[in-house]
Amino acid sequence: MQSSHHIPGFTIRLAEPGAGQPVESSAPARGARSRTFRERRRNRHGRGLRGELMLPTLPGYRTRSDRFDEMVMDSAQRLHDIWGKPLDGVRFAVDEIPQGLEQLVADRTPAPMGLYEPATPDEGPVITLFRRVIENACSSREELQDLVHDVVVERTAEMLGVAPETLDPVYRRRY
Template structure:
């Protein structure tokens, strides 16, 4: 599903949950607080109780359930962004596509009974180019099946890319909202 075609100005950035800062007073990986004994790691202890060796993977890479919903969603965003880049080319150089779990301030939106956005467009700043963000949980909740998810992801990417370029979504992609 992922394209091996690499353009120098075209990037897809997926949100990384590990980039958050450590909480105050937390211990970083590899350090042990004073007064504690460092034992075997979880990986070394796991399922080797009777000397039978470590347990293997639960799901083999050849099976469909090996890929998570998050991985599949990331591929759908990548495919949609690549399709638009193949159609439009130069105007989309430097645009970054991001995937986040939920929109910021979701609690306030729910309290106000406002529908949650499926995506967001952030214009270019001095430090970085424009960013189009899709909110995975909101988009997945709005659809029923995989085909519908693929169509909705593409429509959200097209809508926010059209907002960025200042053109109607119908002129950006000829199949916009014509698959239903």
């Protein structure tokens, strides 16, 4: 019997007892029956999940990573609404941890929360935020949102060559 849980609508064939014996009638599919995983809502003992655990409309449906990405995009959109044209073509990225984190910890150097990479001839500037480093520095969701915005403002100010206070009027005034 074959099974594959990642292919939707995958069909399996269950052999009936005595299916290996020669069939006397001319019925082509007498020895096997077909059932799809989509038709089976529960496991074979009648237990198990009947549907989705969390509906997409509920706040718990999104993962921490999704919420963090949304915070970064909200901060970037806020800065773009304020500054406009100078921020066209800037890409904002989220990475889990910075490269060489083990060496930074061994040297007792604080890990960077973000990174600005200047533009190259092929692509525009990239501002990367490191999700795990920022999350470890915060104790609440509100503090996380403020820190994410501050890191976005700091890296964008580094890119534009201005002070972070001039880039966003509420920079570090929320604490």
